[in-house]
Amino acid sequence: MSASLIYDLAPIGSIVAWSDGTPRPPERHKLAVWEARNSKGRLIRKQEKRGAVTLHEGDFGGGGVIAIRIHRTFSLDSELAFKVIERPVLGSVRVFDRAGANAELVHLAANRxxxxxxxxxxxYPNAVLEEVTADEVAADHVEGRVAA
Structure with missing residues (x-):
């Protein structure tokens, strides 16, 4: 599916994979370039003005301290293929860093x-909590399209 369909259909908090369609090279090869175009992450933001989606790919650090946070932002016209791997569970609660259109998911909790x-x-002093609802889960099927 396209990045545009991810924007339209996938709920914030979903795990989304992206791929350029090339097979994974053998371990003896440098994988960094391939991994940048073939990986997965949690959908943390939909940016209407930029026409983009942002995924949290991972964190690096040690001793309980995150030193580097990896986010990838894709324009809605990206040539990569996307797939929803997992959706947030009904009743789980999203923690956003702030209210409004620029809010970013910082945590997905099992419950309130x-x-x-x-x-x-x-x-996060300006955090907003938002529960994943049945209506949102049912919205996986919209206008005959499926976020799969």
Whole structure:
């Protein structure tokens, strides 16, 4: 599916894979270029003005400290193929860093209590909690299109 369909159909918090269609090279080859065009991450933002989606690919650090956070932003006209691997579970709670169109998902909790506990440890003073609803899960099928 296209990045545009991910924008339209995939709920924030979904795990999304992207690929350029090339097979993974053998381990003895340098994989960095291939991995940049073939990986997966959590959908953390949809940017209407930029016409883009942002995925959180991973964190690097040690001793409980995140030193580098890897985000990838794709324009809606990207030539890569995308696929929803996993959707957020009904009743889970998304923690956004702030309200509004520029909000970014910073955590996906199993429920409201877990989200509130996470917030006490991570301190986002303008955080907004949003529960994943049945309507949203049902929206996987929109206008005959499927976010699969």
């Amino acid at each position: 209590q877990a989200a509130e506990e996470w917030l006490t440890r991570h301190g």
